Amino acid sequence: MDDERLAAVRARIAAITDPDPTPAESALVLRLLRSFVAKTPAAVEQLLDGFERKDPGLVRDQAHALKGSAANIGATTLAALCAAVEDQARAGAVTDPAGTADQIRAEATEALAAVAALAEAYDLSPS
Numbered sequence: 001m002d003d004e005r006l007a008a009v010r011a012r013i014a015a016i017t018d019p020d021p022t023p024a025e026s027a028l029v030l031r032l033l034r035s036f037v038a039k040t041p042a043a044v045e046q047l048l049d050g051f052e053r054k055d056p057g058l059v060r061d062q063a064h065a066l067k068g069s070a071a072n073i074g075a076t077t078l079a080a081l082c083a084a085v086e087d088q089a090r091a092g093a094v095t096d097p098a099g100t101a102d103q104i105r106a107e108a109t110e111a112l113a114a115v116a117a118l119a120e121a122y123d124l125s126p127s
Contacts, residue, residue, distance in 0.1 A: 011025035012074025
């Protein structure tokens with residue numbers, strides 16, 4: 001796992017919580033982190049399915065959705081990659097779909113590792 005990605009997710013969580021979060025706030029953050037880990041693999045697959053189908057509308061919509069969830073959790077590199085894909089799909093086609101799919105897979109894997117690590121830290125923190 002990349003320390004830079006983990007730091008970005010930590011910074012985002014710190015920005016949306018109090019400096020000394022209550023147990024309820026910590027539980028909410030844990031649910032948010034776990035939700036991202038649970039839902040992102042399917043979201044990535046739906047996006048990649050759009051590439052395989054050569055469906056710019058599907059790619060645009062899935063990239064937009066994944067961009068939003070990644071940005072909300074602090075997975076900034078994944079969010080930026082999805083924003084670029086969304087823009088390309090909106091213009092009608094993604095350049096180098098196979099290479100882009102590989103980048104998305106790799107970045108999602110890194111982002112998921114960072115978010116899962118932080119979720120584990122929240123799960124182990126005293127409430």
